[in-house]
Amino acid sequence: MVDQRLSTASIGDFATWEPVLRLLLAEQARGHVARPVRVAGRIGRGGWSLALTRRMPQPGRAAQVADMREELDAVERVQGALAAAGVDDVSFTAQVHQTGKTVLRLLGPSPAVEPGIGTPHPGALILVDGALPEPWRRLPEPALGAAPAPSADLALLERTLRERLPHAIGATEEEISAAESRLGVPLPDELKALYRVTRARWEDRGDDYEAAMSECEAVGCELFDLDSLYVADAASRDCRWEFAATKAVVTRPDAMVQGLVGSPGWIAFGDNGGGDRLAVDLTPGPRGHTGQVIMLSHEESIGAELVAHSLTDLVLGRFDSEPRPRENRPPVVARVNIASLNSIQAAAHPDLEALSIGVWDGAPLSLALVAGLPRLRTLTAYPGTLADPLEIAELTGLEFLELGPEEWRVLLDAGAVPRSLSAAAIEVHADQDPLPIVAIANEILALWDRPQIIQTVLEGDLGPLA
Incomplete structure (x- = not known):
C-alpha cells in the first residue's frame, strides 16, 4: 500500500469528513455494534454510496429533499473538497475506537483504476494504458456490394418534407460542408436532402414548442441540428471494462446490421424521444442497405436494430425490423x-x-x-x-x-x-474490508508498473458516542 497525502488541504482535513463519519456511526449504533467499528463508503463528484437508512416519508407524502438534508449537507461538503482538488472519486474506510479516536483512510484515486460500483472496493484495474476490450476495438467488416435501398427516393423525400414543413429554414451547402468536415465523413444524399429542407435549429422555430413537435412528426424522430450530428463509433458508447469484456461482436451471414459496438459509418442524426439514437448506417451487414436507418438503444452497449431501409422509408412511416432467428x-x-x-x-x-x-x-x-x-x-x-x-x-x-x-x-x-x-x-462481497482488497489490487498493478491506489491516512477524534 502506498502511503501518500493528497495535495489539497480540504480533502486531507479530517473535519471535511467528520459529518459523513458521524452519520455512518449513528447508523451502526442502531445495530448496537460494539466498538471499535469499521465504516466505509465512496463519494464522487457525481454521486455517492453510503450505508445509510433513509427515513421513509409519511404515508401519502412523496419523499422530500428535507428528508435527507443531513446526508446531503455532509456529502456536499466532501464533494466541494473533491472539486477543489480536481479529484473525481474517492473511497474511504475508517476505524473508530471506543474512545472516539478515529483512523480514516482515503483510498485513491489512481488513473489505472475504475471506481467501484456501489462499494468502496476498486473497480477494474487497467493494466495496459489506453487498453480497450476487444469488442470496442472491432471495426466493421467491408460492406461489399452494398447499395442504397430501392425505396431511397431523394425527390420524394424532399417533396414530402417541404409539404409537411413549409416554413422550415434549410441548411446551406456551406453549412452541410462544414458538418462533413467536422465529422470527417461525407453525409449520405438522403441526409443532405433532409437538412436542405430543415436545419433543425431551435432558434429557427422561434422557441415554438408546437413547431418543434410538428417537425418531429414530419421527420419521424427528434432531429438533431447539423452541429449535433455525431459519428456513433465505439468511443461514443462508453462501458466499464468488467461489463464490456463480457460482450462479443456477432454478425450473422444474413444480418442487415453488423453487431458492432459502434462504427465510423454510423451517423447519429436523431432521437426517438426515449434516449435511443437513430443513425444512418453506411457500413451495413451482409444483407443490409447503405443508408439504412438503425437505432442504438440507450439500454444496450453493443449492437443496433434496423428501423427502416432508407431515410425515405422513415419519413413515410414505412418501418421495418430485422427478424431474430433462433441461435x-x-x-x-x-x-x-x-x-x-x-x-x-x-x-x-x-x-x-x-x-x-x-x-x-x-x-x-x-x-x-x-x-x-x-x-x-x-x-x-x-x-x-x-x-x-x-x-x-x-x-x-x-x-x-x-x-x-x-x-x-x-x-x-x-x-x-x-x-x-x-x-x-x-x-468481493460488499461488506469486506477494503484495505486487503486494495493491497491485492496494488500487487496486481505493480506487476505492470501501473500507478498504485494511494492511501491517505487521517486521524481525528469523534468523541465517545452514547
Missing part, C-alpha cells in the same frame, strides 16, 4: 451458474470468447476443458467456484480476468498471473 450454434459468451449452463463442458467450444462462472452450489469447477481454446479472452469466476485457480495459467489468450481475493492470492503467490492481461478485477 443453433453455441454462444460465444457463456455463463455457467445455477440458472444458466450447468457445466464447463456445456460452455466449451472453439468459438468461445468469454466465460463467466457465477453463483454455484456444486463442487468447484475445473477449467481444463477450456484450456487452449483459441478465442477465449475473458474469464470471470465468482469466489470459491474454481477447483484450482492455477489452471488459469493454461489460458494463454486472456485479456481480462476477474476473480475473488483468495483466487488472486493463489496466482500472486505462485507468480502465475497471466501476462496477457490488459485489465483485471477483484470480485
Whole structure:
C-alpha cells in the first residue's frame, strides 16, 4: 500500500469528513455494534454510496429533499473538497475506537483504476494504458456490394418534407460542408436532402414548442441540428471494462446490421424521444442497405436494430425490423451458474470468447476443458467456484480476468498471473474490508508498473458516542 497525502488541504482535513463519519456511526449504533467499528463508503463528484437508512416519508407524502438534508449537507461538503482538488472519486474506510479516536483512510484515486460500483472496493484495474476490450476495438467488416435501398427516393423525400414543413429554414451547402468536415465523413444524399429542407435549429422555430413537435412528426424522430450530428463509433458508447469484456461482436451471414459496438459509418442524426439514437448506417451487414436507418438503444452497449431501409422509408412511416432467428450454434459468451449452463463442458467450444462462472452450489469447477481454446479472452469466476485457480495459467489468450481475493492470492503467490492481461478485477462481497482488497489490487498493478491506489491516512477524534 502506498502511503501518500493528497495535495489539497480540504480533502486531507479530517473535519471535511467528520459529518459523513458521524452519520455512518449513528447508523451502526442502531445495530448496537460494539466498538471499535469499521465504516466505509465512496463519494464522487457525481454521486455517492453510503450505508445509510433513509427515513421513509409519511404515508401519502412523496419523499422530500428535507428528508435527507443531513446526508446531503455532509456529502456536499466532501464533494466541494473533491472539486477543489480536481479529484473525481474517492473511497474511504475508517476505524473508530471506543474512545472516539478515529483512523480514516482515503483510498485513491489512481488513473489505472475504475471506481467501484456501489462499494468502496476498486473497480477494474487497467493494466495496459489506453487498453480497450476487444469488442470496442472491432471495426466493421467491408460492406461489399452494398447499395442504397430501392425505396431511397431523394425527390420524394424532399417533396414530402417541404409539404409537411413549409416554413422550415434549410441548411446551406456551406453549412452541410462544414458538418462533413467536422465529422470527417461525407453525409449520405438522403441526409443532405433532409437538412436542405430543415436545419433543425431551435432558434429557427422561434422557441415554438408546437413547431418543434410538428417537425418531429414530419421527420419521424427528434432531429438533431447539423452541429449535433455525431459519428456513433465505439468511443461514443462508453462501458466499464468488467461489463464490456463480457460482450462479443456477432454478425450473422444474413444480418442487415453488423453487431458492432459502434462504427465510423454510423451517423447519429436523431432521437426517438426515449434516449435511443437513430443513425444512418453506411457500413451495413451482409444483407443490409447503405443508408439504412438503425437505432442504438440507450439500454444496450453493443449492437443496433434496423428501423427502416432508407431515410425515405422513415419519413413515410414505412418501418421495418430485422427478424431474430433462433441461435443453433453455441454462444460465444457463456455463463455457467445455477440458472444458466450447468457445466464447463456445456460452455466449451472453439468459438468461445468469454466465460463467466457465477453463483454455484456444486463442487468447484475445473477449467481444463477450456484450456487452449483459441478465442477465449475473458474469464470471470465468482469466489470459491474454481477447483484450482492455477489452471488459469493454461489460458494463454486472456485479456481480462476477474476473480475473488483468495483466487488472486493463489496466482500472486505462485507468480502465475497471466501476462496477457490488459485489465483485471477483484470480485468481493460488499461488506469486506477494503484495505486487503486494495493491497491485492496494488500487487496486481505493480506487476505492470501501473500507478498504485494511494492511501491517505487521517486521524481525528469523534468523541465517545452514547
